[in-house]
Amino acid sequence: MGLMDYTAVELGKKIKAGEVSVLEAANAAMDAIDALEDKFNCYVTVQERAAVQAKAEELQKKIDDGTLTGPLAGVPVAVKDNMCTKGTRTTCSSKILENFEPAYTAEAVLNLEKAGALIIGKTNMDEFAMGSTTETSHYGVTKNPWNAEHVPGGSSGGSAAAVAAGECSYALGSDTGGSIRQPASYCGIVGMKPTYGTVSRYGLIAYGSSLDQIGPMAKDVTDCATILETIASHDPKDSTSVKREDYDFTSALTDDVKGMRIGIPRDYMGEGLDEEVKAAVLDAAKKLEEKGAIVEEFDLSLVQYAIPAYYVIASAEASSNLARFDGVKYGYRTESYEGLHNMYKKTRSEGFGPEVKRRIMLGSFVLSSGYYDAYYLKALRTKALIKQAFDKAFAKYDVILGPAAPTTAPKLGESLSDPIKMYLGDIYTISVNLAGLPGISVPGSLDSKGLPIGIQFIGDCFKEKNIIRAAYAFEQSREFTNWSLSGKEEK
């Protein structure tokens, strides 16, 4: 077993106990990147080995002298390339930010740094987090480590693939409509989207600000709870940051679901759901029932309206948020132009890819005079109804159980030609963002193609502990447990 096979918490313990040095962990991560990156392309930017080693030595001293005592001190982490990192290029996987070096670091990443994390690189993603496959990146597609002919999911596909391939011990992702949970599901790892406002968005390059949330992507539920505890904070620099009463997420890591009320939406289990995924969800329900949970089916309602409402709201916010990329303050500027407006237009047309343009145009349209009420306000009213439907469900259930995605990972090149079909892949994740809820995807089993199936647990706002408890209990009960890919690459 190599160092990259340990979970982040296990590796952190070994470092703390002096069994493994931070330098050894750093070298193991850099060796894995050297060996596998050509094949999977998980990263946009990898830090220089010498710089990582120097940082490792510095962290080692602080661990040795007792300055750093946290569970993640010295553990190598990868950060999605839409979180600003001072002095390290941050591209959002877009040409328009190809040479952008932020002057400050995102709050969530700062929280990691304070805890002694060793940041080794910035992971690939769909351009500006718009996509479900990591194929819209300007820096090449990322491949699924379980089968390199398949996509890793998206938009946090680089983070998910890097964790699955052992090119980092854990990673940060961001989730606007499923961008943590869906790639986690495709890559056989655990990914969690916290309640909106739990992790500061300061320094997260905005896509849909009312939906965006940073979260952990890791090998198991224990890692996810530990990472969330580290990155969550109340941040006055993010006006939507929520001051929570309780940040002690790891106390929910108990194998006890006795009496827990779990609801499975019938609307999540019908048409469009792959039979093998469905069987895996029902199997998870059975496992939790055997442990004393009370499981029943119910009608959530409105499920089919979440995606159209999402695309109106997210595109509207994106059209406004992405107006800042104009070739003046940072990033790419077109080479030849006539006057200011022509410079704006040419810069943006050359700098953005097709999916980003599609969403900016849709967003500009739905916000334009004459259409604002019919589209934008209609979507916000729909969002209110979706929130009410969840409120009703959580009056009866502690946790909602369902699939993370309708299928396992599709093949490369199959998704982008039909946008609406690709959008439908987010049907089980998107409403969670609209309602601001926490959700976690945990690998359940493999399908007949050998690809991972993700099980999703959804909780009420601020009830992360319920989904951590359910996910942890399920994790302990799984029959298939060999989720490590090391040594499996060559079939």
Place this chain on the structure above:
Amino acid sequence: MANIISDETIEYVGILAKLELSDEEKEQAKKDMANMLDYIDTLNELDTSGVEPMSHVFPVNNVFREDVVTNGDDREEILANAPEAKEGAFVVPKTFD
């Protein structure tokens, strides 16, 4: 209820979005937007009369703070990212003669 996007609409959206599209891109954009709007129009099946538009899921009110400068002077670092800078300022194309 199929939506048809006119040339004028795509031109107008191009102006709002500050995007310059080739003829080919315009045709594709017309098709894509019409398809998306057809899909979005399924929201009209829902009766939302009397429902307040929800912009935020939590009742977050205005967040106030003292008007005190806390960030340092990082002008040089910020300008280092500009495609063109001169004498401590961003350079943009001439906007009037």
